[in-house]
Amino acid sequence: MKFLTLSDTTPTDAARAGTFVRLSDGAGDVGTVAANVSLRVILKDSTTPERRTASARRLVEMARAKPTVKTAAKGITAELRRLRDRGEVG
Amino acid sequence: MVVDASALLPLVLSDTSARTDYAAAIIERTARGELELVIPQICHLELAGVIARKVRSRALTDATAQEFFEQLDGLGFELFVESFRYSELYANAMELGSQVADAIYLSLARELDLAIATLDGGMRQAAKQAGIAVFEVR
Numbered sequence: 446m447k448f449l450t451l452s453d454t455t456p457t458d459a460a461r462a463g464t465f466v467r468l469s470d471g472a473g474d475v476g477t478v479a480a481n482v483s484l485r486v487i488l489k490d491s492t493t494p495e496r497r498t499a500s501a502r503r504l505v506e507m508a509r510a511k512p513t514v515k516t517a518a519k520g521i522t523a524e525l526r527r528l529r530d531r532g533e534v535g
Numbered sequence: 536m537v538v539d540a541s542a543l544l545p546l547v548l549s550d551t552s553a554r555t556d557y558a559a560a561i562i563e564r565t566a567r568g569e570l571e572l573v574i575p576q577i578c579h580l581e582l583a584g585v586i587a588r589k590v591r592s593r594a595l596t597d598a599t600a601q602e603f604f605e606q607l608d609g610l611g612f613e614l615f616v617e618s619f620r621y622s623e624l625y626a627n628a629m630e631l632g633s634q635v636a637d638a639i640y641l642s643l644a645r646e647l648d649l650a651i652a653t654l655d656g657g658m659r660q661a662a663k664q665a666g667i668a669v670f671e672v673r
Contacts, residue, residue, distance in 0.1 A: 484618040492611035494568075500609025501566030507603065508546040508559045520550030522541045522654040525585060529636055529655075534584045 536561075536670055537573045537644040538612075539653035540581035547603045548589060554654050560672045561652050565610055573613045573649060575639050582607075615643060633661040641665060 492500075514520050528534040538561065544550070545558040564570045586603065589595040619639070627638040637658045644651040650668035653659055662669050 486616040488614040488616060490608055490610070490612045490614065492609050496609045497611055498566050500606040501562045503602075504546050504562045504606045504610075505559045507599075507606070508555050508562075511547065511555075512549050513552045513555055514549050515551070517551050517554070520554055521544045521548035521585070522550055522554055525541050525544060525581070526655055526657065528585065528588075529581075529634060534581050534636075 536570050537575075537640055537647070537649050537651045538578065539640050539651060539655060539658060540578050540585070541654040541658070542652040542670075543578075543582060543607070544585060545654070547586070547599065548595065550654075557652075557654060557672050561670070562610070571613065572610060573615065573643070573647065575643050576614060576616045577636055577639050579614070581636075631661050631665055633657065637661060641667060 517523055525534065542558055542561060545554045546562065550558075561570065561572070565572055582604075586595065586600045590597055590600050624635050624638070627642045628635045631638045631641050633641060634657075637655070638661075640651060640653070640658065641662055643649075644662070644667050645665060650670050651658070651662050652670035653662070659669050
């Protein structure tokens with residue numbers, strides 16, 4: 446599996462790698478990408494330690510406040526599995 | 536650690552107390568800096584899809600859904616956005632003996648040599664067979 450990094454996406458780098466990259470800046474294509482490569486972009490959600498702590502605290506509060514079920518078959522995990530099996534999620 | 540949608544949904548939707556504890560433990564350890572959470576883009580699709588169904592069926596309010604997403608954003612996930620080839624998706628699913636969607640999570644964990652947090656029985660079994668560590672709460 447070949448992953449192109451963003452630095453590969455200039456026409457010069459793409460030509461050197463033997464691949465083509467197509468990127469659009471909204472006004473038009475700025476490059477061309479071959480169809481038989483995989484692309485990966487890694488995005489990091491912006492946060493701060495303080496916000497992370499506050500969000501975690503609130504999520505745990507939400508988890509504790511909601512009702513629970515007695516049997517796993519009635520829980521959201523089992524429901525998600527059923528949806529996945531039927532291709533109805535996403 | 537790679538996180539499956541099944542390990543996050545019990546934060547906001549009903550499940551057993553043990554599964555709720557599992558989801559809460561992930562969040563608490565992340566807050567303490569013990570875990571960095573990694574998700575593939577399909578996790579966003581699955582979370583949004585399930586939450587939308589629940590809001591439409593009035594099992595969840597829109598306000599709660601919005602807050603859930605806002606608080607998840609605050610955790611600082613690392614999101615892997617990938618354009619897989621169908622041949623890669625097929626190969627990973629066949630090799631891992633799992634559904635294509637499950638294989639996206641599992642192959643990411645395997646490639647990054649990370650554990651996976653999941654409450655899905657099928658995904659847990661496939662992970663163990665592939666030598667991928669599964670996050671457990673003790």
